[in-house]
Amino acid sequence: MGNKQTIFTDEQFEAYQDCTFFTRKEILQLHGRFHELAPHLVPLDYTNQPDVRLPLALIVSMPELKENPFRHRIVEVFSEDGQGNMSFNDFVDMFSALCETAPRELKTIYAFKIYDFNVDNFLCKEDLEKTLNRLTKGELTPEEVNLVCSKAMEEADLDGDSKLSFSDFENMISKAPDFLSTFHLRI
Amino acid sequence: MEFSELQRQSSTIAHGYHGAQQLMRLQSKSVVSNQNGPQFNWGSPPSEGGEEGDVGPPKDLRERPMTMRLKRAIREVQQMRVPVVTSWQSWKRSKAKSLSRFRADAGGVMSYVALWRKALHKIGGHFGGGVQSYFMFLRFLVVLNFLSFLLIAGFILIPSIVFRSTSTSNMTVDSTGPEVCKVYDPNLQGLVVFYQYFLDLLSGTGFMEYSYMFYGYYNNTVAESSGFHYNLPLAYLLTSVFYFTFCLICIVARMGSALRVAVATGSGAAGSYSKMVFTGWDYGCQGDRATKLKQKSIHYQLQVDLEEERLQKKALSLTLGQTVGLCSLHIFLMLVSLALIGGAFFGIFKATVFSQAQVGAEGILGLFWVYLPSIVITTGNFVVPFMCDQIALFERYSPSTTIIMALFRSVFLRMISLGVLLFTLWSQITCFKDSPKCELCQYNNKEYPCWETRVGQEMYKLALFDFLITIAMLFLVEFPRRLVVDHYSCALTRWVGRQEFLVPPNVLGLVYGQTVVWTGALFCPLLPLINTLKFFILFYCKKVTLFSNCRPAVKTFRSTTSTIFFLVVLLFGWGLALVAMIYSLAQIHPSMSCGPFRSLTMMWSIVPNTFDTLSLTTQDFIFYMGSQAFSIPLFIFSCVVLCYVAALAAVYGKSVDLLKAQLKLEGRDKQFLVKQIEELSREMGVPTRDQLDTFDTGAAN
Numbered sequence: 001m002g003n004k005q006t007i008f009t010d011e012q013f014e015a016y017q018d019c020t021f022f023t024r025k026e027i028l029q030l031h032g033r034f035h036e037l038a039p040h041l042v043p044l045d046y047t048n049q050p051d052v053r054l055p056l057a058l059i060v061s062m063p064e065l066k067e068n069p070f071r072h073r074i075v076e077v078f079s080e081d082g083q084g085n086m087s088f089n090d091f092v093d094m095f096s097a098l099c100e101t102a103p104r105e106l107k108t109i110y111a112f113k114i115y116d117f118n119v120d121n122f123l124c125k126e127d128l129e130k131t132l133n134r135l136t137k138g139e140l141t142p143e144e145v146n147l148v149c150s151k152a153m154e155e156a157d158l159d160g161d162s163k164l165s166f167s168d169f170e171n172m173i174s175k176a177p178d179f180l181s182t183f184h185l186r187i
Numbered sequence: 188m189e190f191s192e193l194q195r196q197s198s199t200i201a202h203g204y205h206g207a208q209q210l211m212r213l214q215s216k217s218v219v220s221n222q223n224g225p226q227f228n229w230g231s232p233p234s235e236g237g238e239e240g241d242v243g244p245p246k247d248l249r250e251r252p253m254t255m256r257l258k259r260a261i262r263e264v265q266q267m268r269v270p271v272v273t274s275w276q277s278w279k280r281s282k283a284k285s286l287s288r289f290r291a292d293a294g295g296v297m298s299y300v301a302l303w304r305k306a307l308h309k310i311g312g313h314f315g316g317g318v319q320s321y322f323m324f325l326r327f328l329v330v331l332n333f334l335s336f337l338l339i340a341g342f343i344l345i346p347s348i349v350f351r352s353t354s355t356s357n358m359t360v361d362s363t364g365p366e367v368c369k370v371y372d373p374n375l376q377g378l379v380v381f382y383q384y385f386l387d388l389l390s391g392t393g394f395m396e397y398s399y400m401f402y403g404y405y406n407n408t409v410a411e412s413s414g415f416h417y418n419l420p421l422a423y424l425l426t427s428v429f430y431f432t433f434c435l436i437c438i439v440a441r442m443g444s445a446l447r448v449a450v451a452t453g454s455g456a457a458g459s460y461s462k463m464v465f466t467g468w469d470y471g472c473q474g475d476r477a478t479k480l481k482q483k484s485i486h487y488q489l490q491v492d493l494e495e496e497r498l499q500k501k502a503l504s505l506t507l508g509q510t511v512g513l514c515s516l517h518i519f520l521m522l523v524s525l526a527l528i529g530g531a532f533f534g535i536f537k538a539t540v541f542s543q544a545q546v547g548a549e550g551i552l553g554l555f556w557v558y559l560p561s562i563v564i565t566t567g568n569f570v571v572p573f574m575c576d577q578i579a580l581f582e583r584y585s586p587s588t589t590i591i592m593a594l595f596r597s598v599f600l601r602m603i604s605l606g607v608l609l610f611t612l613w614s615q616i617t618c619f620k621d622s623p624k625c626e627l628c629q630y631n632n633k634e635y636p637c638w639e640t641r642v643g644q645e646m647y648k649l650a651l652f653d654f655l656i657t658i659a660m661l662f663l664v665e666f667p668r669r670l671v672v673d674h675y676s677c678a679l680t681r682w683v684g685r686q687e688f689l690v691p692p693n694v695l696g697l698v699y700g701q702t703v704v705w706t707g708a709l710f711c712p713l714l715p716l717i718n719t720l721k722f723f724i725l726f727y728c729k730k731v732t733l734f735s736n737c738r739p740a741v742k743t744f745r746s747t748t749s750t751i752f753f754l755v756v757l758l759f760g761w762g763l764a765l766v767a768m769i770y771s772l773a774q775i776h777p778s779m780s781c782g783p784f785r786s787l788t789m790m791w792s793i794v795p796n797t798f799d800t801l802s803l804t805t806q807d808f809i810f811y812m813g814s815q816a817f818s819i820p821l822f823i824f825s826c827v828v829l830c831y832v833a834a835l836a837a838v839y840g841k842s843v844d845l846l847k848a849q850l851k852l853e854g855r856d857k858q859f860l861v862k863q864i865e866e867l868s869r870e871m872g873v874p875t876r877d878q879l880d881t882f883d884t885g886a887a888n
Contacts, residue, residue: 078254105250106252132464140489147493158851173465182316
């Protein structure tokens with residue numbers, strides 16, 4: 001582990017602190033974790049901003065994400081190319097958006113993106129069914145899945161087009177008191 | 188042309204959902220593909236955009252849903268742009284930035300100091316929010332008790348120690364009354380049997396009785412030396428009153444934040460399925476075991492919700508005869524459970540009377556008699572809820588109602604059993620039935636030469652017994668159970684299974700312990716300190732048992748509503764202790780042989796007595812505060828404020844409903860217009876939106 005000066009320049013620290021909810025120490029900690037995932041790929045010295053991307057399979061092997069049923073979607077959403085290859089920028093961005101101090105609006109936007117499996121900017125019935133199956137690991141019978149999804153759609157769909165737009169989703173999330181505490185990755 | 192009109196209309200509707208368009212040129216191509224449908228424009232900033240230089244410090248950048256590369260690029264653009272601001276504003280902005288940096292760093296340091304932060308973090312990750320809220324409640328109680336102890340130590344304990352050691356310049360007022368009432372010999376023997384110390388420690392007698400521990404040791408000294416005037420009895424009384432107020436303020440403040448969240452997000456009943464699906468998963472869950480449990484609990488919760496719907500549908504379709512039968516069954520079983528609880532109360536009453544009559548018995552048997560009320564209460568607290576649970580199986584309420592009923596029964600049982608104990612003690616001391624004993628000194632001075640110490644001892648025994656039983660349960664029940672279940676697998680062990688960490692009974696135990704402390708604090712000033720130590724040790728014991736012996740409960744407790752529930756139950760306990768304190772202060776004659784109030788007919792009368800010694804202007808001022816000329820305008824003013832706040836709340840509620848209705852209408856309008864466009868474009872042979880879509884995606888690939 002190098003000391004602060006050799007990993008990031010001060011200017012880079014300022015940029016990260018302005019663009020995320022992390023302090024210097026936490027950014028260094030994150031760099032340590034990123035490096036741990038692929039020590040031979042990730043350089044210790046980030047002062048000249050190397051463009052190193054780690055594949056999806058490596059990122060989802062982290063203990064914080066390993067057991068999360070939505071881990072693939074999370075990594076895909078936060079990666080720039082949409083395929084799950086994350087640079088350090090994306091990595092920090094992911095943990096910043098999911099940290100304790102991130103505001104509700106930001107988390108709602110990303111939650112919507114994560115649950116939108118077919119990336120059409122709407123949550124349709126198939127998206128809901130996929131979400132539910134991952135939540136319960138396929139333990140519910142198909143009729144129960146269908147029932148729960150139609151009830152959920154009924155409750156949240158305000159404009160009656162049988163799919164959830166972002167405003168429907170946002171409205172529903174605003175009434176869920178636990179959202180901020182559950183949608184939160186601890187690192 | 189009509190078609191272009193409609194197209195313009197549709198595009199204005201679509202654009203109406205977009206924010207400002209200034210930073211569109213910085214978008215990456217993957218973000219916005221479909222311009223026609225209503226959607227959130229990921230690219231545009233939620234506020235007015237980065238053009239204005241003096242608004243939006245870089246902090247806004249963190250809250251935008253863009254990739255890091257974009258954010259850094261925007262930041263560079265913002266920094267390169269020469270700000271058209273005065274040097275004063277730029278100085279202000281840089282100071283604000285360094286202040287927020289400093290606050291973030293300070294917050295990081297403070298979180299190290301916060302008690303048990305890492306432990307709570309780990310518990311939350313493995314067992315979920317409900318169990319974590321129990322431990323946070325426990326931490327709150329530890330801190331509350333410690334602060335109360337500091338309060339009591341500062342105003343009662345330390346002055347007492349100081350006055351005892353410098354006993355020259357004090358004056359103690361001797362009480363007036365029959366000589367026999369002033370006899371109090373707290374049994375200071377010379378040579379005792381070796382185990383007597385241990386027995387005394389457990390029951391608060393012997394060497395512990397006449398010590399700073401209990402009320403009887405404090406004198407009614409009024410210290411006066413060179414301008415320094417300290418009235419110990421007054422300090423004792425006012426500290427006790429302030430202690431109660433302080434605890435109330437802490438509890439209400441803590442409840443306020445939780446209530447605000449609960450009220451803002453409305454009732455949890457509506458929209459539970461969608462919430463379950465989208466917010467059910469705890470992203471902080473770590474570990475294979477915790478994840479499987481979480482999935483099982485979500486599965487269970489959904490099944491419970493579906494089951495409740497089925498039951499509700501069935502309940503609506505019942506015939507009259509079946510409804511009557513169900514109601515009578517409910518009433519009958521309610522009476523049975525009330526009879527059980529009443530039987531427990533009667534048992535406690537009898538045990539207390541018997542135990543108080545056995546004062547003076549020696550050895551282990553003596554200890555047993557002395558602890559009899561605590562034993563009966565604890566046994567009742569185990570047996571009665573278990574039997575009520577068995578009864579609940581026949582009651583056929585819906586699952587959530589069953590849980591709530593069980594909780595209310597347990598709370599009722601625990602609080603009222605403590606109340607029965609207190610009532611019994613009080614009736615013995617002031618002899619409701621047997622007048623001749625109390626004629627002489629207005630209290631039963633034969634059996635209770637110093638009754639406050641006896642009450643303090645009783646509360647001390649309750650607290651200690653509660654603690655010992657919890658530790659004993661840990662070592663004698665939970666650890667062996669885990670060993671047996673893990674190493675022998677037969678049908679019985681599989682049915683019994685590992686211990687489940689049930690949050691509600693544990694919380695009720697904490698509330699019971701705290702209520703005992705509140706009731707006893709007036710008579711045993713060191714009780715908050717003992718309770719701090721007890722809860723401190725309890726935290727570690729419970730943590731150990733949680734991680735080694737327990738499996739997480741499948742039926743989880745919601746963390747936000749549970750905090751409010753715990754604090755409400757704590758307030759019940761506080762209210763009970765308050766009633767006990769007011770009764771002691773205002774009704775019972777203090778002992779004439781011991782304690783700081785020995786010369787008074789009522790504990791509260793120290794206040795009017797001191798009041799008379801204040802200067803006339805102070806007296807007039809305080810009289811004025813209590814008079815009608817002041818209190819009636821104050822009352823009217825508070826009513827006005829209350830009405831204003833209530834009206835404001837009603838108006839906000841109405842506007843929320845209006846906005847919801849408007850949202851629905853706009854959605855329908857939009858759908859209607861889009862359908863119109865599609866029809867028209869079909870009629871005119873213009874490619875429709877879907878055809879354009881396929882063209883777009885074809886071009887992009």
